[in-house]
Amino acid sequence: MDQDQRTLLLVEDDQTFARTLARSFERRGYAVRVAHGPDELDAILAAFEPDYAVVDLKLGAASGLTVVQRLHAHDPEMLIVVLTGFASIATAVEAIKLGACHYLPKPANTDDIEAAFHKAEGDADVAIGARPTSIKTLEAERINEVLAETGFNISETARRLGMHRRTLARKLGKRHVG
Template structure:
């Protein structure tokens, strides 16, 4: 008797990343569904009730954080891992508060995703940095926190930070500083 493969929903607007992760997870015996935006993801979740999902934090026209509660409302037992190339402490905390089981910074490979999806408990052996974050990293974190507080509204965030909206947009387009 053949065991039914578990379903994984991949929600990401990066076509190449979606394709690579889909292929890798199919090789690991998952039935993989892919979506490039929130409405497609919710439709697939409603129809197929996936056990697992990866959710890009920054979709082209929407936030993965806004999509996360809607996804979990449709499939309450779905184990969701948020993936992002724009990591910050504020968004990691919010993702976990909203129901994600893990949060990973891109680039990631299929094994890291698989480990994150299956991990039940925290890791007390997690590495703690020897040095504090740089001023640039702290600035990035603060901007992300204020942006989150203003529900992703760039104009409101710029006003709260006392900076021009275009300056904030330029800062947000850059990759975050690692440390």
């Protein structure tokens, strides 16, 4: 492998999305390895030293937050971006605390992710919105917070929120909850 080549680890359980994103990064000159879950990390990290990582927040029944924590412990200099279709303030804060440099809602493309790697220091000049938070947004954030607390267990999340599992699934926009 070229000493100057950028290396990227992609941790994503959606195999189609992972393949598409990996190809896009490879076209930009990255050496890419893909893990479809946390159980594949040790084997990949034994033979591959990524400079960058892209981690999906929800990896089947597992939480991407544990992956962020493990990657940061492995190499504190690695730039880690978390992608999620379950964006919430609570999970964003936890991802950053655990070592991610940025947090992006899906759908995010290669341009968005590369830009996030370059914004690792943060921006003190970012505009502060004066828009009040809606009830719907607060509800979604609470649901996502409890989802993260339960390791994305839908049944346990519904129990803790005091709602029917199907109601929670509907609010999450899912068609099937096993």
